Amino acid sequence: MRFHTRKWVKPEDLNSNGTLFGGKLLAWIDEEAALYAIIQLENNKVVTKYMSEINFMSAAVQGDxxxxxxxxxxxxxxxxxxxxxxxxxxxxxTIVTVDNIIMVNLDDDGKPKSHGKTKIEYVKDRLAAG
Structure with missing residues (x-):
């Protein structure tokens, strides 16, 4: 697994127990999944369709x-x-795992659109080919 984004846990990210608020963490995950899908599918119109069971395994605290x-x-x-x-x-x-996130590629009308991708592509390879 590639780890792409780092976040610093700040006071405004905490719940009443002094640990990272789960809703904040899920927002970070959703944003990261969207960014990943946008880059892979080369389309900035993607949406989250599904997020499976979320398994919180440990806590993060301020400063982590x-x-x-x-x-x-x-x-x-x-x-x-x-x-x-x-x-x-x-x-x-490990703080949390999510086994399945489904991101859907959309056309200009907001309808699901075939993307034609079958494997992971890296931006550096696209740039070298262009």
Whole structure:
């Protein structure tokens, strides 16, 4: 799994227990999945269709640096299936896992659109080919 984004847990990210608020973490995951799908599918019109069971395994506290990892599970006709792990950057302790996130590629009218992708592509390879 590749870890793409790091977040610093700040006071405004905490819940009443002094740990990272789950809703804030889910927003970070959703944004990371969207960015990943936009880059892979080369279309900025993607939406989250589904997020499977979310397994909170440990807490993050103020000052922790967390990193968000995304991995492609499969390419569908109009979708991209991902899984996610968020871990503590310093200890590598897993904070949360999400087994299945489905991102859907859309056309200009907001309808699912075939993307024609079948494998992971890296921007550096696209730039070298262009």
């Amino acid at each position: 640096i967390v990193e968000i990892g995304i991995e492609v599970v499969k390419f569908g006709k109009t979708s991209l299936n991902l899984n996610c792990e968020v871990r503590n950057k310093m200890t590598h302790e």
